[in-house]
Amino acid sequence: MVTHEAFGRLGIKLGFPPCAVNRADTTMPKAGETKYLFKEEYIDQMIQYFSVEPFEWHEEQVVTSKGVIKKEVKRAGKMPFFSKFARQLGVPTSTLQQWKDKHKKFEIAYEQCKEIQKEFLIENGVNGVYNPLFALFTAKNITDMRDQSTT
Secondary structure, eight states: OOOHHHHHHTTOOOSSOOOOBOTTOOSOOOTTOOSBOOOTHHHHHHHHHHOOOSEEEEEEEEEETTEEEEEEEEEEOOOOOHHHHHHHHTSOHHHHHHHHHHOHHHHHHHHHHHHHHHHHHHHHHHTTOSOHHHHHHHHHHHSSOOOOOOO
8 A cells, every 4th residue: 555654755745644544453444434534623624625715806907909908807716626625634535425424513514515616616607707518517517406307
């Protein structure tokens, strides 16, 4: 198994801290189990990670026939993803699912983060920050949003 420390010995610095692993237990986990230890602090860390503004205002200079004018434009912020959050903890994304199934408070926070992610998409889509087709594709694939049939 390649560990956080092994990367360090190679001179590679990973951008996330190592997650606590029960190294005394060398048995393989059973189906649905994980060797990654859950910490209550991960709940607040996840909510903080997902609580980002969907867009920022930036000033741009636009050249027109009348000269250069300054214009305020919206730019999308970095959308939070569960996969990125899991990498920050040093665990696979599947571990978040396992923690969600085993820890009620983590499950509630996970669902809140899914709602935040959905709001992020909607806000950037409605404000024209995202390409409409991209926003539609993404919303259908990472949220519970679907086309409604009119039959």
